[in-house]
Amino acid sequence: MRGLLVLSVLLGAVLGKEDFSGHQVLRLSTADAAQVEKVKELEDLEHLQLDFWRGPAQPGSPIDVRVPFRSIQAVKIFLEAHGIGYTTMIEDVQALLDEEQEQMFAFQARARSSDTFNYATYHTLEEIYGFMDMLVAEHPQLVSKLQIGNSYEGRPIYVLKFSTGGENRPAIWIDTGIHSREWVTQASGVWFAKKITQDYGQDSTLTAILDSMDILLEIVTNPDGFAFTHSKNRMWRKTRSLTAGSSCVGVDPNRNWDAGFGMAGASSNPCSETYHGKFANSEVEVKSIVDFVKNHGNIKAFISIHSYSQLLLYPYGYKAEAAPDRDELDQLAKSAVTALASLYGTKFKYGSIIKAIYQASGSTIDWTYSQGIKYSFTFELRDTGRYGFLLPASQIVPTAQETWLALRTIMEHTLQHPY
C-alpha cells in the first residue's frame, strides 16, 4: 500500500519534477469527532500545502498526510495543541523516492561487463546490441562490429568480426536469429561471441582457426522480427516488410535467396509463413548478407542457425539431386553431430535439407553453396517439439555449449581443408 502511494508520488515527481526533500508523512490518530473536525480545518489551510494520502473520516481511522518541510513545525504544534496523536511514517519523502528509483533501475540493470551478462536468460534487442558493444570494448584487438545494412524498419544490422589480423583472410560465417521466434539461436549467438573471446589463446583448435581465419558472427539477423517477438507476437517468424496489395506482413527470409527462388518449397501467398517475397533478395536483411558475402569474396564456411528439430543440414533444399560435395558434407555432418552429442547426449539427425526435413526453395545455404562456399550448413537446434520455440531459458547454455562443439568441428575441418 505504502509502495503504491509512494510510486504515485514518484510519478508526480518525475512528471512535475518536484522535490520532496524534508517532506514528512505523518499518521494522525483521532480520538473523537471533534478531533476529526480539527483535522478537517487543517485541510482547509491551503498555504500549508498539505497532501492527504488518507483523508479524515471516522474517529479511530488513521489519517495519513504528507507535510512539506516548511509546514512541519506549524502542523506539529497544531496537532499537539489539540491533543491529536501522530507518528512519523516517512522521515524524508525524497530520500525514500531516491532509494526506490535506484532499486527500480537496479532491477533492469545493464550488465556492466560481458562477465556479468546473464547468458542463461533471453534478452531484448537493446540488451544484445549493448552486449556487442561491451564485448568490442573489452577485446578491441580481437573483436570489431561491422554494420552491414539497415533492416526494413531502419534498425542497424550488425556483424561481429573476430580477427587476429591479416588482409581479408578466409572467413567462417555464422548467423543466428534469421527467424525471429527461434530465440534459443540469438541467445546461443551471444554465448558463442563470448566463448570465442574466452577460448582464443586457451583452446588450441580455436586459436589455430583464428590465427589464419576470421570468424564473422551475425547474432540478430532479423532485428525487426526479433523486436516484434518481444513487443507483439512471440511466434513471429518472418521479416516485417509490407507487401503491396496485401494486408499481410513479412517475407520468410529463408525462402528469399536466389537459389531455386519461387520454386516448389515456398509459398507465393503473402500471408503464409513461407512466403518467398516478390523477388529474390527483396528483403534488405537478406540483400545485406548477399552484398557482404560477394564483396568479401573469401568466405569458406557458412553456417545458418535455426531452431527447432535437432538437425544438421547441407544443400540442397530445393531439389533432390545430391550436391557434388555430398559425401564430404555428409561425413563432416556426422562428425559434427557426434561431437555435439558427446556433451549431453543430445541426438541430432543429419542430411540434405530436402531429405532430412522438407523441400524448401530459396533457402540460405543453397545460395551460399552456389556461390562456391563448400561448407554450407544449417542447424536446427533444440528441441524436437516438446517446447519448440519456447525452449526454457535453462536450456540456453547447454544448447549453446553442445552446438559450439559441432561448430568447432566444422571450423576445424574448414581450416584443414583449404580450397
Add this chain to the structure above:
Amino acid sequence: MPPRRQPPPASGPWGPRPAVLLLAPLLLLTQQGVAAAPVGAEGPEDSPGLQDAEFPSGLLQQAARAALHFFNFRAGSPSALRVLAAVLEGRATVNPKKGCQVDLVFTTDHYNPEVGEEHLGKCSARVFFRNQKPRPAINVTCTRLIEKNKRQEEDYLLYKHMKQLKTPLDVTSIPDSHGHIDPSLRPIWDLAFLGSSYVMWEKTTQFLHYYMAQISSVNQWKTNDDTIDFDYTVLLHEFSTQEIIPCRIHLGWYPGKPLKVKYHCQELQTPEEASGTEEGSAVAPTELNNF
C-alpha cells in the same frame, strides 16, 4: 476437402504430388537402425529406385506421430502421455487412388521426463493416410508402461491438484515467452496437450504434422465433482508450412472416463478466400486396447 487449399501444384510443399504417387503402386521401405537416425539421414544410400522427392521424407515419422496422438487421446490420461523416441522399422504401401498405408514399430518415451527413469515403451501401429485428407485411420497397440491402477492413481492426484487451483486462473500464456511453466500450472499444460492430441491426430496427413506450441489463453476452467471443464486456445505449429494455427478447444475430463473434446481451428488467410474454419468433436472410445 483438405483444410488448406494450396495454390496450383507448383508451390505446394512437396511439388507435383498426384503424378508422383502414380509411379509406384507398391513400395517397400524398410528402416533399420539405432535411435539416432532412422529416416534415411545417415549411412548407406536409400533403397534403389526410391527418389527423394517421391516420398515425403520421414513418412514413417509422420505415421508414428499420428499413431501417438491417437494413442494419447484414446488413453485419456494426462499423467501417462507419450512422445516418440524412435522408429525401429516400417513399411509403406501406396494406393494412388486411396492413399497410403504404413505399418510400423516405434519406441516411446514419457512426455514428462522423470529424473532417472528410463521408460521406453514400444508400439506397433497401422496408419492409413487417406489421399490429402486428414484424420488418418489408426490401429495402435503399445506395451504397458504403468499399471492401469497406478495410472488412475496418478490421474486422480492430478485431478485433485487441479481442483485446488484458484479460479479464475490468473494466467495468460503457458508457457510464457521464456518457456517457463509454473510448476503449479503443469497439470494444465498436460491436460491441454491431451485435448490437443485429438486435434493433432485429426489434422495430421502424410504431408502435415503438428506440435503444440503454447496455450495462448484459458477461457474457462471449471472443476466440478465429476468433470474438469476446460476451454482454452492453443497454438499449434504446423510442419512443413511453419504456420501457427490457433485452435479453440473445449474438453471435459475425469480420471478413468473417456475424454470429450470439441474444437475449432482458424485457418490461414489466403489471398482469395476469407479465412475458413475447421471443426471437430469426439468422445474417446471406452475400450482401451493396450495390454
